Amino acid sequence: MISLQSDELLETTVGQHMIEADKVAHVQVGNNLEHALLVLTKSGYTAIPVLDASFRLHGLIGTNMIMDKIFGLERIEFEKLEDIHVEEVMLTDIPRLNISEPILKGFGMVINHAFICCENDEGVFEGIFTRRVVLKQFNKYIRTLNK
Ligand code: 4BW
Ligand code: 4BW
Numbered sequence: 345m346i347s348l349q350s351d352e353l354l355e356t357t358v359g360q361h362m363i364e365a366d367k368v369a370h371v372q373v374g375n376n377l378e379h380a381l382l383v384l385t386k387s388g389y390t391a392i393p394v395l396d397a398s399f400r401l402h403g404l405i406g407t408n409m410i411m412d413k414i415f416g417l418e419r420i421e422f423e424k425l426e427d428i429h430v431e432e433v434m435l436t437d438i439p440r441l442n443i444s445e446p447i448l449k450g451f452g453m454v455i456n457h458a459f460i461c462c463e464n465d466e467g468v469f470e471g472i473f474t475r476r477v478v479l480k481q482f483n484k485y486i487r488t489l490n491k
Contacts, residue, residue, distance in 0.1 A: 353481060358450045361444030361481070362462045362471035367485065370395050371430055373402050377410050378425040384410075393461050394434045400463050401469045403434035443470050447481075454478050 369387035371380045373396045384407050391406035402444060413433050414421045439453055441462045450473045453460050459474040 353485070354446070354448060356447050357443060358441045358445050358447055358460075358462055358473050358488045359470065361447060361477045362443070362475075364471045365399065365469055368472050371374065371405060372396060373429075373431050377428045377430065377433065379412065380405050380430050381407065381410050381425060386450045391458070391481050392441065393472070394430050396428055399469045400467055401438075401440065401463060403436040404461075405430050406440050408433065409433045428456055441473055442486070451478055 369383055369389055370393045371383055373394060384390070384405075390408070391404050393401055394403045394405050395401055410425070410433060413428060414424045425487070439457055439460050441450055441453065441460050443462050443464055445486060454473065456477045459472045462470050462473055464470050
């Protein structure tokens with residue numbers, strides 16, 4: 345996390361504020377729902393990115409999407425978790441940011457999404473831009489104004 349005055353902050357890029365890919369919990373295309381549910385539960389996050397072996401972004405998977413898929417008419421069919429792959433359930437129509445885009449673009453996008461996946465010019469996943477980062481910067485800015 346970098347600390348800047350407001351005018352300097354607006355000149356920074358999304359890439360300077362994101363959580364780096366190696367710290368982002370994710371699953372891979374080809375993983376089954378049992379594995380995805382394990383990663384989601386153990387990491388504590390409600391939704392995480394789905395990547396391939398080359399670290400390209402394919403979509404997002406959340407606990408709600410998994411549970412929705414295994415709801416039967418009379419019970420939750422947990423035995424299905426093993427046989428269904430994440431790509432059958434994940435959300436593919438998702439917003440993306442390039443790491444070199446201005447932070448202001450990220451501010452606007454996190455109004456409707458808890459986090460935005462960030463990619464480099466080659467389309468490789470580099471990290472996520474979260475609401476927490478935005479609120480932290482906003483909090484700092486307000487406190488500076490009040491001094
Ligand atoms: O494990 C956690 N550690 C910390 N420090 N905060 C957490 C953790 N789990 C949840 N939180 C807090 C954060 O403030 O709850 C908010 C909502 O979590 P979410 O959405 O519903 O799981 C968190 O807000 P945020 O940091 O702005 O993150 C927004 C969303 O971005 C999260 C999650 O879907 C995703 N995310 C954040 N960090 C992630 C991540 N996904 C994978 N790996 C990460 N490291
Ligand atoms: O159904 C949804 N519609 C829309 N427009 N956005 C949604 C929906 N479900 C999730 N979202 C988005 C929102 O940006 O994902 C974020 C995280 O959802 P959450 O946490 O993990 O279910 C949503 O962010 P938010 O609107 O700032 O809401 C933050 C959290 O507040 C939600 C949920 O725990 C709670 N919440 C919000 N609206 C609610 C609600 N709980 C019950 N009823 C509501 N109407």
